[in-house]
Amino acid sequence: MEQILATTLRSAAPLVLVATAGVFAFRAGIFHLGLEGLMITGAFTTVAVGEATGSVELGILAAIGVCMALSAVYWWVIGPLGANVIIAGLGLTSIGLGGTAFALGAIFDVRGSIFTDVVLPRPVRGITSGPGVIIAEQSILVWLTPLIVLAAWVVLRRSRFGLRLAAVGEYPFAARTAGVNPSIMRLQALLISGALCALGGAELSVGALHNFTENMTNGRGFIAFVAVIFGVWHPIGAALAGLFFGFADAVGIQSQINITERVPREFVLMIPFVLTIFAVWLGGLWRRRSLEAEAGYAELREPDY
Amino acid sequence: MTVPSPSGPAPAVTPAVRCRSLGVSFGAVRALHHVSLDLAPGRIHALVGQNGAGKTTLAKVLAGLQAPDSGEVHIAGCKLPSGDVRAARGAGLAMVHQHFSLPPSFTVVEALELTAFRPGGRSVFRRAELRRRWQSAAAEMGGEAVLSTRIRDLPVETRQSLEIVRALATDARVVILDEPTALLTPAAIDTLFERLRRLRDDGVTVLVVLHKLREVAAVADTVSVLRDGELVLGPSEMSELSQGRLSDAIVGPASGADRTVGVEATVDGERQTLLELVGVSSRESAFEPGLRSIDLSVETREIVGIAGVEGNGQRSLVSVIAGLNAVAAGSVLLGGTEMTRAPPARRRLRGLRLVPFDRNSEGISRRAPVWLNQSALRLIGRPGRRLPLISLNQYKRQATEALDHWQVRYDSVSQPAESLSGGNVQRLILSREMAPGLEVLVAAQPTRGLDFSATNFVRRSLQRLRDSGAGVLLVSSDLDELFELSDRLLVMYGGTIVARFEAPYDRRAVGDAMTGALR
Numbered sequence: 001m002e003q004i005l006a007t008t009l010r011s012a013a014p015l016v017l018v019a020t021a022g023v024f025a026f027r028a029g030i031f032h033l034g035l036e037g038l039m040i041t042g043a044f045t046t047v048a049v050g051e052a053t054g055s056v057e058l059g060i061l062a063a064i065g066v067c068m069a070l071s072a073v074y075w076w077v078i079g080p081l082g083a084n085v086i087i088a089g090l091g092l093t094s095i096g097l098g099g100t101a102f103a104l105g106a107i108f109d110v111r112g113s114i115f116t117d118v119v120l121p122r123p124v125r126g127i128t129s130g131p132g133v134i135i136a137e138q139s140i141l142v143w144l145t146p147l148i149v150l151a152a153w154v155v156l157r158r159s160r161f162g163l164r165l166a167a168v169g170e171y172p173f174a175a176r177t178a179g180v181n182p183s184i185m186r187l188q189a190l191l192i193s194g195a196l197c198a199l200g201g202a203e204l205s206v207g208a209l210h211n212f213t214e215n216m217t218n219g220r221g222f223i224a225f226v227a228v229i230f231g232v233w234h235p236i237g238a239a240l241a242g243l244f245f246g247f248a249d250a251v252g253i254q255s256q257i258n259i260t261e262r263v264p265r266e267f268v269l270m271i272p273f274v275l276t277i278f279a280v281w282l283g284g285l286w287r288r289r290s291l292e293a294e295a296g297y298a299e300l301r302e303p304d305y
Numbered sequence: 306m307t308v309p310s311p312s313g314p315a316p317a318v319t320p321a322v323r324c325r326s327l328g329v330s331f332g333a334v335r336a337l338h339h340v341s342l343d344l345a346p347g348r349i350h351a352l353v354g355q356n357g358a359g360k361t362t363l364a365k366v367l368a369g370l371q372a373p374d375s376g377e378v379h380i381a382g383c384k385l386p387s388g389d390v391r392a393a394r395g396a397g398l399a400m401v402h403q404h405f406s407l408p409p410s411f412t413v414v415e416a417l418e419l420t421a422f423r424p425g426g427r428s429v430f431r432r433a434e435l436r437r438r439w440q441s442a443a444a445e446m447g448g449e450a451v452l453s454t455r456i457r458d459l460p461v462e463t464r465q466s467l468e469i470v471r472a473l474a475t476d477a478r479v480v481i482l483d484e485p486t487a488l489l490t491p492a493a494i495d496t497l498f499e500r501l502r503r504l505r506d507d508g509v510t511v512l513v514v515l516h517k518l519r520e521v522a523a524v525a526d527t528v529s530v531l532r533d534g535e536l537v538l539g540p541s542e543m544s545e546l547s548q549g550r551l552s553d554a555i556v557g558p559a560s561g562a563d564r565t566v567g568v569e570a571t572v573d574g575e576r577q578t579l580l581e582l583v584g585v586s587s588r589e590s591a592f593e594p595g596l597r598s599i600d601l602s603v604e605t606r607e608i609v610g611i612a613g614v615e616g617n618g619q620r621s622l623v624s625v626i627a628g629l630n631a632v633a634a635g636s637v638l639l640g641g642t643e644m645t646r647a648p649p650a651r652r653r654l655r656g657l658r659l660v661p662f663d664r665n666s667e668g669i670s671r672r673a674p675v676w677l678n679q680s681a682l683r684l685i686g687r688p689g690r691r692l693p694l695i696s697l698n699q700y701k702r703q704a705t706e707a708l709d710h711w712q713v714r715y716d717s718v719s720q721p722a723e724s725l726s727g728g729n730v731q732r733l734i735l736s737r738e739m740a741p742g743l744e745v746l747v748a749a750q751p752t753r754g755l756d757f758s759a760t761n762f763v764r765r766s767l768q769r770l771r772d773s774g775a776g777v778l779l780v781s782s783d784l785d786e787l788f789e790l791s792d793r794l795l796v797m798y799g800g801t802i803v804a805r806f807e808a809p810y811d812r813r814a815v816g817d818a819m820t821g822a823l824r
Contacts, residue, residue, distance in 0.1 A: 159429045163411075163419045170408040176370060177406045178420040179390035 002133040004250050009134065010208045011253075012246020013142040014039070014200040018224035019231070019238040020152045021196035026233040027156060028189035029169030033089030034074055036221025037096025038067045038194055042201025044100040047212040048107060050118035056206055059118065063198040070096075071194030075187045093221065101214045113213040119206040139207030141199060148196070152235040165189055200224070319382045321346035321479050321510035322367065322398075327376035329362055329534075336362040337373070338534045344479075344527075346381075349501055349511045350540055351525035353518075353555055355728075355756035358531040360514045361403060364483045367512070368400035369393035380479060399472035403483040403514070406468065409457035413446070413467060414439050416456055420471050442470045461615055462493045469500065480504060482513045486520055487754060490614055491784060491816065498524040516756070518548060530554040555757065578602050578641065579745040579776040580626065580657070585635035587621050594800035596621050598635065601795060601802065603745055603776035608767060610791030611780040614819050618800035619780050620662060623749050626778070627659050628652050640744060650685045656744030660734055660751045662780075664727070668734045671723035675715050678722045679704035679737050711736035728759030735766055745776040752786060764790060784815065 018035050025032035042063040050059030074092050077083045108114050120139040127136035156162040167175040168185045175182050204220070205212045223245050230244075231237030255263070320343035329337040337359045344350050354360050365371035367378055372388025379385065380396040407416040414435045436452050443449045446466045456464065465485065472480055482501075486494050501511050501524055515521050521528055521543070528546065529539030538554040580603040589595035596618050603609050613619055624630035626637060628649040636645040639655045647655075661667035669678045680700045705718055713732045715725060725733065731751065738746065748767060752760040767777055767790060781787050787794055787810075794806040796818040804818035 154429060158431065160418065161428065163415055166411070167408050167419055170410055171406075174406050174408045174416075174419070177368075177390065177400070177402065179369075179394060 007250035016242035017200035019227040019242040021193040022228035034092030037093035038197035042198035043205035046202040067194040067198035071190040141203040323379040354531035359534040397478035399477035581638040597801040610787040613797035658738040660748040676704035676718035
C-alpha cells in the first residue's frame with residue numbers, strides 16, 4: 001500500500017504541474033493540446049543543459065526559458081496569425097516530440113535514451129519501510145507541487161488577474177469592456193503555462209528518474225489536459241484529477257508487478273486509459289448544466305475574434 | 306455700444322462630450338462619416354436612427370471600444386486617446402451595453418470587481434472582503450443575497466441594473482446606454498427612465514440609444530438622429546421638435562415606399578386546427594423553466610399571440626413545436642397528425658415554418674452565401690424526384706427571384722448572409738419560411754431590434770399571411786405588437802399558460818398576468 005501511494009505521488013506530480021499549466025490556458029479560452037510537446041521539451045532541456053553545466057538549477061531555468069519561448073511562438077501563431085488553436089497545439093506537440101528526439105541524436109550522438117547524474121535533490125532519504133516510504137526519495141518538486149497548486153488557486157480564483165483571465169476565456173467582449181486586452185492576457189496565460197510545463201517535464205526526467213528517453217512523456221500531456229476538463233478547469237479540481245490519474249497509473253504499475261500471472265498484461269496497461277474515459281464521461285455529466293446555460297447565452301455573444 | 310440681447314447665443318458651456326468629424330469604416334461599409342456632436346452636460350440625450358445607421362458604432366467609439374479611422378473625442382474638454390477603454394473610463398465615461406456584457410458564470414461580486422477601476426487596490430482578495438466592498442451596490446439590486454448569484458441566474462431586469470450599477474461604480478459623469486429598453490417589460494422601462502432622470506438631476510450626462518419614438522418622447526431632453534452613418538439632426542431640444550420632423554429625419558427622403566408582399570398560403574377555406582399542443586410538458590433547461598402541461602391550438606386564419614416576460618418558457622415552447630426539444634409528456638399535432646416525436650424536417654413538410662428567436666445564430670448560416678440560406682428549405686425532402694441531384698443555377702435563380710420579391714437588399718447572392726443588415730436578414734428568413742406549402746408559422750420575436758420600416762414590413766406580412774388563411778403563433782415581448790396583431794392572446798408564466806385574452810385587450814390585466822400576479 002505504501003508503495004502504491006509513493007508511486008502515486010511520483011507519477012502524479014508531473015501530471016498535476018502540467019494540468020495546472022492547462023488550467024491557465026483553458027481559463028484564457030485556449031484548448032491547449034501542445035502541453036505534451038512543451039512537457040517533453042522541458043524534460044529534455046533540463047537534462048541537456050544540466051549535463052552541459054553540471055547544475056540542475058540552470059537546467060530547469062533553461063527549460064523554463066525554452067518552454068516560455070515556444071509558448072510565445074504558439075501564441076503568435078494562434079493569435080496574430082489566426083491559426084486554428086487545436087491544430088497549432090498538436091503541431092507544437094509534434095515539434096516537441098520530434099525535436100527532442102532529433103536533438104538527442106544531434107547533441108549527444110545517442111539514440112533512444114540518455115542517462116544523467118545531474119538530478120533534483122531529494123529532501124528525505126533512506127527510509128525503506130513503514131509509512132515513511134511514501135515521502136522518501138521524492139524529489140524537491142514533488143514537495144513544491146502543492147505550493148504551486150495553491151499559488152495557482154490564489155492567482156486564478158482570488159485575484160484581479162484571475163478574474164480578467166476568466167473573462168477573456170468565457171466572454172472576451174466582457175473583458176474588452178473592462179479595458180482588458182484579451183490578446184495580451186492570452187499571452188500571459190500561455191507564458192505561465194509554458195513555465196509550468198517545463199517544471200512538469202523536469203520532474204519527469206530528473207525528479208522521478210535519472211534519464212531522458214525519446215517520447216518519455218508517453219501521452220501524459222494529453223492526460224493532463226483531460227485532468228483539466230475533469231477538474232472543471234478549477235486549479236484544485238484539476239490537481240485532484242491529476243492525483244487520481246497518478247493513482248490509476250500507480251495501480252497499473254503495481255498490479256503489473258503483482259498479478260500479471262492471472263490477468264493479461266495488456267488489460268492491466270489499459271487501466272489508466274479506461275479510467276480516463278470513465279472520468280471524461282463523469283466530467284461531462286457534471287458539466288451538462290453549465291453548458292446548457294452557455295448555449296442560452298449564445299445570442300448575447302458578440303463575435304470577438 | 307453693444308447690449309447683449311437676451312436671445313443671443315447662450316454662454317459657452319464646455320460640452321460633456323464633444324466629437325469632431327468621426328469616421329469609421331468596416332471594409333467597404335461606412336459606419337460613421339464626419340460625425341460631429343456636442344452634448345451639453347447634465348441632460349438626457351437620445352440617439353435614434355434605423356438599424357445600421359451607426360448608433361452602436363458611435364457609442365462604442367465614445368466608450369473607447371472602437372478606434373475611429375478619423376476624428377477625435379473630447380470628454381469635458383479633454384481629448385481622449387482613441388480606442389482606449391481605460392482612458393474613457395478614467396475620464397468618467399461609462400457604457401451600458403445593448404447585449405449584456407458580463408461573463409455568465411461570474412458571480413455578481415466577481416463581475417463588479419472585474420470592471421472596477423480602482424488604481425492602487427490590492428490585486429489579491431478574499432471573498433468576504435469583496436462582498437463588503439460591494440454591499441452598497443447590492444442595495445440597488447434588491448438585497449445582499451444577489452451578490453453571490455451567478456450572472457446567468459439573474460432575471461433580465463436585475464442583469465441590466467447590474468450593468469448600470471457597474472457603470473456608475475466609478476463615479477461616471479457620462480453614461481451611455483445602448484438600446485437599454487429592448488429586453489424590458491413596460492414597468493421595468495418606467496423604472497429605468499426614472500433612474501435616468503435621477504442621474505440627470507445629479508448632474509450626470511446621459512446618452513441613450515432608443516428605438517421607439519414613444520420612449521424618446523418620454524425620457525429625452527434632446528434628440529440626435531443618425532442616418533447611414535451621418536448625423537442628420539441634432540442635438541435638438543425635444544420641446545422644439547415635431548414628431549413628423551423626427552420621423553422624416555430618421556427615415557430620410559422617400560426611397561420607394563416599402564410595399565408589403567403578398568403571401569399565398571395553401572390552406573382551403575374551411576376552418577380547421579393547424580397546430581395543437583395537448584398537455585405538453587418538457588424538461589427544464591438551465592436558463593428556462595420546463596413547460597408544464599401546455600394546451601394551445603392555432604387555427605386557420607388567426608394570429609395567436611404569446612405574451613410573457615422573457616425566460617418563462619417561450620424558448621422551450623418554440624423548440625418543442627419545431628421539434629428541437631424533446632417532449633416529456635403530452636402531444637404535438639400538426640394539421641391533426643400526431644407529430645410529437647417527428648423530426649423537424651417532417652414537421653416542415655407538413656407545413657410548419659419558423660422564424661426563430663435569434664435571427665443571426667438560429668435563422669441563418671452566417672458564413673453561407675445569401676442564395677444558399679434562401680434555398681435551404683428546398684433542400685429537405687423533395688417528394689416526386691427520384692435522383693437526389695440539384696441544379697445550383699436553378700436554386701440561385703429561384704433564390705434571386707424570391708429575394709427580389711421580398712425586397713432584400715444585397716450586393717450579390719454569393720455574399721455571406723452575415724453581411725446583411727438586421728432588417729434584411731429578417732426579410733431573407735421570411736422569404737424562405739413563407740414559401741408555398743406554409744400552413745402554420747411560428748414567429749419568435751420577429752421584429753426585435755428592427756427599425757421602423759422593417760418592423761412595419763414584418764407586421765404587415767404576418768397579417769397578410771393570416772388573411773390568406775394560414776395560422777400564426779406570434780411570440781413577442783412587445784405588448785403593442787401583440788395587441789395590434791393577435792386575434793387571441795395567451796400569457797406564459799413559469800413554463801405554463803396562466804391567462805387567455807380576447808381582443809380588446811386590457812393592458813393592465815395582461816401586465817399582471819405576465820408578472821404572475823394572477824396566481
